[in-house]
Amino acid sequence: MGTQDVSSRSPETRQEAQANLLKQAFDHSEPPIRISVAPEGYLYQTDAILVRDEYVARIQQFLDGGEPLNNRINGLTVLSLSGARREEALAALEEIDREFGVGVATPNHVLSITQATPTPSSHCPATEPEETPATDPDPDVCPGRQAGTGVLVSVVDTGLLQGASTQHAWLTGVEGEDDPFTTGSVIPPYTGHGTFIAGVVRCMAPASELYVERVFEQAGGLLESDVVLQLYDALNRTPDIISLSAGTTTRNDLPLLSFEAFGRRLRDYKGIVLVAAAGNDGNRGPFWPAAFPWTVSVGALAANWRSRAQFSNHGGWVDVYAPGEGLVNAYATGTYVCQEPPHAGEQRQFPRGMARWSGTSFSTPIVAGFIAARMSRTGENGRQAARKVLGKARTQAIPGLGAVVLPCPDDGVDNDHLACRCRHGHCRACS
Helix, strand or coil: CCCECCCCCCCCCHHHHHHHHHHHHHHCCCCCCCEEECCCCCEEEEEEEEEEHHHHHHHHHHCCCCEEEEEEECCEEEEECCCCCCCCHHHHHHHHHHHHCCCCEEEEEEEECCCCCCCCCCCCCCCCCECCCCCCCECCCCCCCCCCCCCEEEEEEECEECCHHHHCHHHCCCEECEECCCCCCEECCCCCHHHHHHHHHHHHCCCCEEEEEECCCECCEEEHHHHHHHHHHHHCCCCCEEEECCEECCHHHCCCHHHHHHHHHHCCCCCCEEEEECCCCCCCCCCECCCCCCCEEEEEECCCCCCECCCCCCCCCCCEEEECCCEEEECCCEEEECCCCCCCCCEEEECCCEEEECCHHHHHHHHHHHHHHHHHHHCCCHHHHHHHHHHHHHHCCECCCECECCCCCCCCCCCCCCCCCCCCCCCCCCC
16 A cells, blocks of 8 residues: 655645645654655554554564564554564555454554645644634633632643733633743744643633643644553543544544553543544544544534534534634734645734634533533533533534534533623524
């Protein structure tokens, strides 16, 4: 099975531009990591595979070589193909599938907050950050000022912009690893993504505790094996909710082996819930890890909040939809140069540290924040609150789409003290 080289010519599509950014970032990592794009569109490590531990020795013998790089993921080993009979991952996997069966080994996929492919699919966020004159977030901060009290949300993303927690009142007290950006300079792609997400969580649950992990450093991407190790670290903080706005499509649509291992680990932590973005392919195909049954998978509603955003993935594996088009929240201050056609080279100015952005990346923290708000009112743990939120969401489902969570709180708990503050009159409680 061949791969497509998207770095040898000028980008023709948004997805090619995104793939180029990721490939170049991995090329310049230390040590450099070779990344390829599969014909189906996902990105993967070119010269290594993931193997179930019980098959490692047999596959090494079958391939006449291969060197374990690490086995820090329970039950799973990253196997380098350097010196093996097949040194390219997809070519090796075709033979492994025939000899040992499908699912014994898989690519080491790249998870990305901008799922980049050379095909017209899989882009998350759905847009590059857009200028806005707004100084307040949209959706606005919920009036229930104690919502989220005592709840810790871990945002696994690009870190927290320095100064964001003092510049924006709704981010006061938010902590995290630094998103390494100097205010006023040229804003790199995907900078501020984690800060924007943290802002959305805080608007839904103003009193929640937030820690923003800096995980996606390579132009918004990271190998799945490394993402899971970072999630293990996040678990050490014992959060109540993990918000993950990243993912990938996979070879043969199979589940990510690394996240199968993470799911087993997560079961040992009572009550922690993982809320994951459903991705922006605009189709019904599974997007991982959101497609796992033990996650809360979140699709995006359009700007009118009454239909699916065109870019959002959908289907029976998506648990719930929340607003994800044209949200406004905290961002970097400086100049952003667009990377993607048709706006490549266009300069956008962000003097107020605010941006308008779209994608399932941003519908995800609405649901995470909604769960946090419910937890503080009911005493439920993360998984219990998530089940109740989804139950209520199904009662207000949009026909032909599915369950819906809207920022105006209405989850069956006493919310009489909360007043609707949506700006456009498109919330059902305001219509």
